[in-house]
């Protein structure tokens with residue numbers, strides 16, 4: 001019995017990451033909701049209050065801007081949700097995209113990087129992303145939310161474009177997501193929490209906290225609010241090869257990311273009871289432009305689809321003892337290549353599913369371990385086994401992979 005520890009570790013970290021992310025985004029959405037619904041209180045020194053009902057009881061929340069005159073005894077902080085989301089996300093990035101760089105990050109057709117070079121570049125992108133974003137926030141631009149937002153968006157689109165030139169599109173997407181996620185957690189770690197600590201310290205010493213501290217924390221928290229939907233989109237995008245599999249993946253990301261920002265804006269306006277018409281129109285138009293662009297591009301691709309001729313595909317050898325490329329190439333051609341090629345001929349997919357290509361020896365080698373998982377050990381590929389792949393053919397693939405995919 002062989003235990004696939006890497007795969008179990010992957011599952012455990014991903015599960016943790018998802019759970020922490022829900023806790024973080026959930027509480028962050030909740031506090032934004034609170035802020036958007038505050039009304040001036042009837043009595044007391046609070047600056048705003050909101051009543052709500054949930055779980056069989058009533059909640060009466062009050063906000064003190066900048067701080068109450070007296071420190072409460074019990075003060076709850078919200079930070080570990082953000083930190084654990086980043087830590088688990090980073091571990092997952094290392095496990096899947098850096099350790100697994102050869103399968104997921106490097107695209108030899110774009111740049112012949114070694115796994116170490118590719119991971120180094122990825123790490124540098126995360127650090128550079130934070131430095132640029134934080135620099136923008138602290139620059140005069142930081143005083144104008146819209147100008148700052150537009151500039152940061154342009155930087156991210158440029159990053160997406162640049163990373164798509166050197167990484168597999170899927171790897172580039174994930175790194176853009178990691179840059180945004182790092183900026184969001186950086187906001188919590190470097191600005192929001194330290195500023196709140198300073199406010200608390202001032203209060204404890206009986207002083208008056210500097211209102212600028214709260215204001216800066218609030219601004220960063222607003223940025224996080226608008227970055228949330230794009231980052232979530234990126235994290236699920238690898239299930240949708242039509243996104244990163246497009247001819248200009250960075251453009252699809254730019255359009256869909258902006259759609260996410262627009263949708264978030266609709267909700268913020270709605271919470272504050274402001275008119276929604278224009279914001280909804282913008283969000284819908286952006287969504288339609290994204291879909292239209294991806295579909296229009298697909299028409300261009302299918303015009304030049306490359307297929308495998310039936311004669312060639314029909315020569316599949318039955319199971320022999322050989323484990324060389326010549327004995328498995330026809331098996332890939334007959335059962336896999338219609339979907340797993342740069343330009344699939346199958347109508348079921350628009351781009352190689354999950355970025356897995358099996359249309360050449362180099363590609364098949366690259367994905368050998370995963371092929372074993374889905375087509376030899378398990379029989380989930382080809383999808384629905386519409387091509388009638390036999391057990392003998394699976395075993396032939398298994399022999400080739402076991403022999404080191406020569």
Ligand code: HEC
Pocket residue numbers: 239332335336337338339340346348349353354356358367370371373374375381382383389
């Ligand atoms: C009809 C289209 C189609 C055919 C034919 C097909 N696949 Fe797939 N394959 C898919 C889709 C769709 C996915 C993505 C599934 C998902 O989202 O998890 C996929 C995923 C994969 C993966 C990635 C799984 C992972 O997450 O590690 C591998 C490896 C793979 N296929 C191998 C093969 C092999 C080998 C064959 C031929 C024996 C084959 N596929 C035939 C559509 C196809």
